[in-house]
Amino acid sequence: MRIECKHVWEHISGYIDGEVDAGLRAEIDKHLETCEICSAVLDSTRNVVVLMADDRVFELPAGFSERLHARLDRELQLADST
Amino acid sequence: MAASNPEFETDCIRRILAGEKHLFHALIEPCERAIYFLLLSLLRNEAEAEDAAQDTAIKVYLNLKSFRGDSQFRTWVLSIARNEGLGRLRKAGSRREDSLDAETDEQTGDYTPAILTSWREVPSAALEQKELGALLRQAIDGLPEIYRNVVLLRDIEEMDVRETAAALGVSEGAVKVRLHRARALLQRSLAPRLKGFAPKRKGLFGWGA
Numbered sequence: 611m612r613i614e615c616k617h618v619w620e621h622i623s624g625y626i627d628g629e630v631d632a633g634l635r636a637e638i639d640k641h642l643e644t645c646e647i648c649s650a651v652l653d654s655t656r657n658v659v660v661l662m663a664d665d666r667v668f669e670l671p672a673g674f675s676e677r678l679h680a681r682l683d684r685e686l687q688l689a690d691s692t
Numbered sequence: 693m694a695a696s697n698p699e700f701e702t703d704c705i706r707r708i709l710a711g712e713k714h715l716f717h718a719l720i721e722p723c724e725r726a727i728y729f730l731l732l733s734l735l736r737n738e739a740e741a742e743d744a745a746q747d748t749a750i751k752v753y754l755n756l757k758s759f760r761g762d763s764q765f766r767t768w769v770l771s772i773a774r775n776e777g778l779g780r781l782r783k784a785g786s787r788r789e790d791s792l793d794a795e796t797d798e799q800t801g802d803y804t805p806a807i808l809t810s811w812r813e814v815p816s817a818a819l820e821q822k823e824l825g826a827l828l829r830q831a832i833d834g835l836p837e838i839y840r841n842v843v844l845l846r847d848i849e850e851m852d853v854r855e856t857a858a859a860l861g862v863s864e865g866a867v868k869v870r871l872h873r874a875r876a877l878l879q880r881s882l883a884p885r886l887k888g889f890a891p892k893r894k895g896l897f898g899w900g901a
Contacts, residue, residue, distance in 0.1 A: 619805055623872035650808035654883040655875055657813050658828075661886075662847045662878075666819045667828045668729055671738055674745075675724060679717055681746045685753065686713045 613637050618648045626656050697722075701765040709757055716756075720749050723766050726849045727773045730859070733837075733844050734777035744780055748773040763858055770845075770859035803876040806883040812890040824889050831881045839874035846871050 618638055624630045625638055642649050661667065704719045727748050732741035752769050759768055818824050832843060845856040846867065857864045 619803075619876070620872075622805075623875050624868065626875075629868070646809050647807055650811040651805045651879065653811040653813065654808060654886070655805065655879040657811065657886070658878050658882050659847055659875060661814060661816065661819065661824075662828060662832070662843070663850055664816050664819050667825050668725075668848055670725060670728055671742060674728065674742060675721075677742070678724065678746055678749060682717060682720070682749055682753070685750050686716065689713070689754070 613641050615641075615645060615648050618642070618645070619651060622652055622655055625652070626659060698761075698764070702761065705756060705759060705765075716753055719765075720752060720769070723769045724749075726766065726770060726845065726851070729844050729848065730770055730773050730841070731777045733841050734774070735780060740780065744776050745773070748776045751776065764855060766851075767855050767858045770855075771861070774859060774861065801873070803873050804880070805876055806880045808883060811883075812887070814886050814889045815891065818889045818891075821889065824886075827882065827885060831878050834881065835874055835877060839870050839877065842867055842870040843874045843878070847875075 618625075618641055621630050621634060621638060625635065630638065642652065701719060704715050708715050708719065724745070728741055728745045731744045731748070732738065735741050735744060748769070751772050755772070759765065814824075832840060832848075835843065841860055842856060845851045845859060846853070851859070853864050853867050857867045860867070862870075
């Protein structure tokens with residue numbers, strides 16, 4: 611029996627993360643073979659996930675690390691003297 | 693994200709506690725990004741998130757001997773960061789902290805994706821264009837709080853479900869539900885706009901028109 615598009619959408623995130631069981635995965639794969647809408651929804655969702663993971667999207671503010679470690683240095687010395 | 697390395701961490705912590713304090717820099721460094729972005733997600737202000745991140749690192753240092761090793765070091769660090777963030781919200785008398793508790797997974801919403809009939813992949817190289825990064829940040833910023841936190845740790849810092857659940861103090865099931873909804877919302881808001889960043893390959897596979 612052919613599963614519905616809506617059913618595929620409900621599991622898209624788990625599918626991308628490899629968290630759906632083998633039976634469901636096979637059903638979804640079969641559906642994707644013939645459904646261009648679900649294929650495009652899956653591909654676009656996966657693409658969004660890949661892009662978000664890129665370090666260039668969220669960068670630390672300039673000098674963040676330097677300021678953090680300078681503050682740590684001061685605190686570590688303080689902790690020394692107490 | 694830097695991969696966590698439990699052996700390095702355990703050894704580092706032992707030596708720091710034995711007096712080699714300078715090693716703390718190397719210990720905390722792989723957690724810096726996650727600490728900052730978790731706090732930014734909670735506090736929504738860069739300067740305050742940075743200040744809170746520094747306080748978090750100091751608290752981690754001062755409490756290092758209470759780390760038991762029954763969770764990952766980074767998970768423990770992030771729970772300290774989360775408490776720091778929540779404490780600041782509480783102190784500011786912000787209602788946002790209440791809204792964090794009030795938002796539940798029971799709420800229903802429309803998580804129908806943007807319906808497309810074809811998708812041409814936007815390569816990571818397109819991130820060289822500043823507008824693309826801005827578009828992604830805006831979309832994530834526009835997510836409801838409980839979804840934003842999860843996306844941030846799972847998809848941006850690439851932490852696993854267990855670690856994300858522990859850092860946020862929610863169940864693994866809640867992480868999965870929230871991540872699913874967040875990705876659906878992001879796909880819906882982004883897909884129509886991302887199309888313009890896909891490489892133009894006229895005519896190939898019928899994409900041309």
